[in-house]
Amino acid sequence: QFRIEIKGLAEPKSEEAARICEEDLNEVIATFVQDKTVVERGLFDEELVPEELTQVRMGKIIKEKYPELDEGDQEAVRQHAIAALNLTQKAKEAILSGNDPEKPGNTALIDGVRKFAMDVRELDIDLIDRINPFSEAYAILAKTxxxxxxKQVAAVISAKKTKLTLEEARDLAKRALKFKKERGRLPSITAADPWEKKMAEGVAFLQRMKAEAANG
Known part of the structure; x- marks a missing residue:
């Protein structure tokens, strides 16, 4: 069996979470890639911050699918699912850009993962979360x-783009607190990093909601 070390990857604590990480990831990934909003945004939203899909949307799917798991285990399952999905995507990219069509599928995929793992000096979960899982699919679409x-499809999707929901804002605010723990400050709304900016938007959204509620 071929294993890749991913820095910062949360390990499941409970037996059930460990079982899900071993046996159910394909099912989790299938739910994710069949989610209409996820696919539309992943393929056609030019302003997409990948973490909105990899962290927020996948996080929501995990919560709905496995409500019995505690927060830590839900996050571990999310990370394992995204790592499996994105490493596979990157492996496919590596295969397509390689020049060895003779290799059988399985070894080609493993070689692709190896190639990607070697191309980045240190594989960590933050890096994996920053990959749009649909970039490979978009590249194929762009050819066909x-x-x-x-552009027409992108314009339609863009016009349909929804504002933050309360649930998404709460999730972003939670991640903003984690960010604060790690960096000693809250995310900035003017940050150059789009994900930091998105978390700050989540916090601002909740603050606005609170202010509106207080003002009746």
């Missing part, structure tokens, strides 16, 4: 659809 068609 005309630029105009792609």
């Amino acid at each position: 659809m005309s630029e105009d068609s792609l």
Whole structure:
């Protein structure tokens, strides 16, 4: 069996979470890639911050699928699912960019993962969370659809883009607190990093809601 060390990857604590990480990840990933909003945004939202999908949307799917797990285990399952999904995507990219079509599928995929793991000096969960799981699919679409068609679809998706929901804002605020623990400050709304900015937007959204509620 081929194992890759991923720095910062949360390990499941309970037996059930460990079982899910061993046996159910394909099912979790299937739910994620069949989620219409996830697919639309992953493929066509030019302003997408990948963590909105990898952390927020996948986090929501895990919570709904496994409400009995505690927060730590839910996060561990989320990380394992995203790591499995994104490493596979990156492996496919590596295969497509390689020049060895003779290799059988399985070894090609493993070689692809190895190649990606070697290309980045240190594989950590933050890096994996920053990968849009649909970038490979978009590259394929871009080859099969005309630029105009792609733009039209992107425009339709963009027009449908929803504002933050309360649940998403809460999730972002939670992640903002984790960010504060690690960095000693809250995320900044003017940050250059789009994910930091997104977390700050979540906090601001909740503050606005509180202020509106207080003002009746």
